[in-house]
Amino acid sequence: MAKQASNGENHSVAKPPPTPSPLRFSKFFQPNMRILVTGGAGFIGSHLVDKLMENEKNEVIVADNFFTGTKENLKKWIGHPRFELIRHDVTEPLLVEVDQIYHLACPASPIFYKYNPVKTIKTNVIGTLNMLGLAKRVGARILLTSTSEVYGDPLVHPQDESYWGNVNPIGVRSCYDEGKRVAETLMFDYHRQHGIEIRVARIFNTYGPRMNIDDGRVVSNFIAQAVRGEPLTVQAPGTQTRSFCYVSDMVDGLIRLMEGENTGPINIGNPGEFTMIELAETVKELINPDVEITMVENTPDDPRQRKPDITKAKELLGWEPKVKLRNGLPLMEDDFRLRLDKPRKN
Numbered sequence: 001m002a003k004q005a006s007n008g009e010n011h012s013v014a015k016p017p018p019t020p021s022p023l024r025f026s027k028f029f030q031p032n033m034r035i036l037v038t039g040g041a042g043f044i045g046s047h048l049v050d051k052l053m054e055n056e057k058n059e060v061i062v063a064d065n066f067f068t069g070t071k072e073n074l075k076k077w078i079g080h081p082r083f084e085l086i087r088h089d090v091t092e093p094l095l096v097e098v099d100q101i102y103h104l105a106c107p108a109s110p111i112f113y114k115y116n117p118v119k120t121i122k123t124n125v126i127g128t129l130n131m132l133g134l135a136k137r138v139g140a141r142i143l144l145t146s147t148s149e150v151y152g153d154p155l156v157h158p159q160d161e162s163y164w165g166n167v168n169p170i171g172v173r174s175c176y177d178e179g180k181r182v183a184e185t186l187m188f189d190y191h192r193q194h195g196i197e198i199r200v201a202r203i204f205n206t207y208g209p210r211m212n213i214d215d216g217r218v219v220s221n222f223i224a225q226a227v228r229g230e231p232l233t234v235q236a237p238g239t240q241t242r243s244f245c246y247v248s249d250m251v252d253g254l255i256r257l258m259e260g261e262n263t264g265p266i267n268i269g270n271p272g273e274f275t276m277i278e279l280a281e282t283v284k285e286l287i288n289p290d291v292e293i294t295m296v297e298n299t300p301d302d303p304r305q306r307k308p309d310i311t312k313a314k315e316l317l318g319w320e321p322k323v324k325l326r327n328g329l330p331l332m333e334d335d336f337r338l339r340l341d342k343p344r345k346n
């Protein structure tokens with residue numbers, strides 16, 4: 001039976017964790033770790049799959065509805081004997097025998113999560129309920145990729161995990177940020193009521209190769225614009241800040257959280273903080289000094305500042321990011337140039 005995890009606070013657990021499915025002890029049992037990654041065809045998910053597949057003891061199952069993810073992101077694993085890809089929407093129940101669940105399925109870019117807000121909230125609430133139900137049935141440990149957006153437009157800076165946030169419950173971003181807040185609540189209720197082994201990561205802005213080129217998020221927008229020679233669109237006022245984490249650091253943090261003994265919530269992000277004007281100037285300097293920077297209208301409820309306090313991740317997971325923004329941006333540029341068929345001019 002798995003050890004009980006803690007989040008450093010005093011949460012009493014009513015029941016011990018459920019025992020794994022009897023199938024785990026059947027004559028067909030293989031000593032491998034079977035891992036489900038929901039949203040595994042997306043940006044972070046596909047990098048996580050790459051890392052998990054490096055371990056020959058892991059079998060990986062991806063469940064994805066391909067709303068924002070693609071098979072292309074997983075093409076090197078399709079047909080591999082330790083890998084399976086299922087077209088599945090997490091708002092429907094899923095019956096598979098697994099030991100761990102990384103639950104990432106959810107559109108992450110504001111333009112995609114606002115496109116069909118009712119579907120976004122269903123994905124967060126019903127999707128997380130379904131995955132918790134699966135975890136309960138098979139006794140799997142489950143990790144939720146929550147978000148810095150649970151802090152809303154934060155009144156505390158930098159944000160640590162004890163901050164409860166400043167979220168507009170009826171705004172255009174609420175389908176996502178309130179959806180993730182409910183998903184976190186469900187995780188802790190299943191933990192307290194049913195003894196499910198949970199892990200909750202609060203991810204801050206993450207960037208890297210394989211982001212959708214027209215994803216709408218700021219780093220992918222600026223890099224695509226710089227590579228195409230188009231103006232970099234800073235949304236007003238441009239003094240709003242974000243902290244950008246390179247995807248390999250993020251994957252390392254998620255795996256440490258899953259393998260460790262702490263439930264979270266734990267912030268995983270890079271504390272380097274930049275205004276959007278500073279980010280545009282850095283992209284211009286590194287990628288295309290000829291492009292202009294223009295100011296465009298912003299969208300409602302855009303958080304004014306965001307920077308993770310990662311003390312907990314350092315102390316409890318021994319994790320901190322390694323890749324600085326100036327080193328990560330060129331790696332992403334290489335990938336975008338390849339996909340946009342715009343090689344570097346020498």
Ligand SMILES: NC(=O)c1ccc[n+]([C@@H]2O[C@H](COP(=O)([O-])OP(=O)(O)OC[C@H]3O[C@@H](n4cnc5c(N)ncnc54)[C@H](O)[C@@H]3O)[C@@H](O)[C@H]2O)c1
Pocket residue numbers: 038039040041042043044045063064065066067068069070088089090091103104105106107108109123127145146147148202203204205206207
């Ligand atoms: N990238 C970030 O900066 C960031 C920050 C905070 C939190 N997160 C969280 O990390 C996770 C992954 O984000 P990402 O940046 O890789 O986004 P992404 O959009 O690239 O990946 C999300 C994946 O989930 C799939 N998906 C969406 N709805 C689904 C559904 N109903 N059923 C099955 N699959 C579904 C998509 O097709 C896609 O493959 C998300 O949960 C997101 O909320 C990301």
Ligand SMILES: O=c1ccn([C@@H]2O[C@H](COP(=O)(O)OP(=O)(O)O[C@H]3OC[C@@H](O)[C@H](O)[C@H]3O)[C@@H](O)[C@H]2O)c(=O)[nH]1
Pocket residue numbers: 107108109110146147148149203204205216217218219221222233234235236240242276298299302303
């Ligand atoms: O072209 C652009 C796009 C965006 N921006 C600005 O850049 C900042 C960051 O915007 P993004 O769309 O990249 O991302 P956000 O920080 O708003 O949300 C992000 O962080 C938390 C995650 O959970 C979300 O999944 C992720 O999208 C915002 O202030 C936005 O106004 C620009 O200045 N120009």
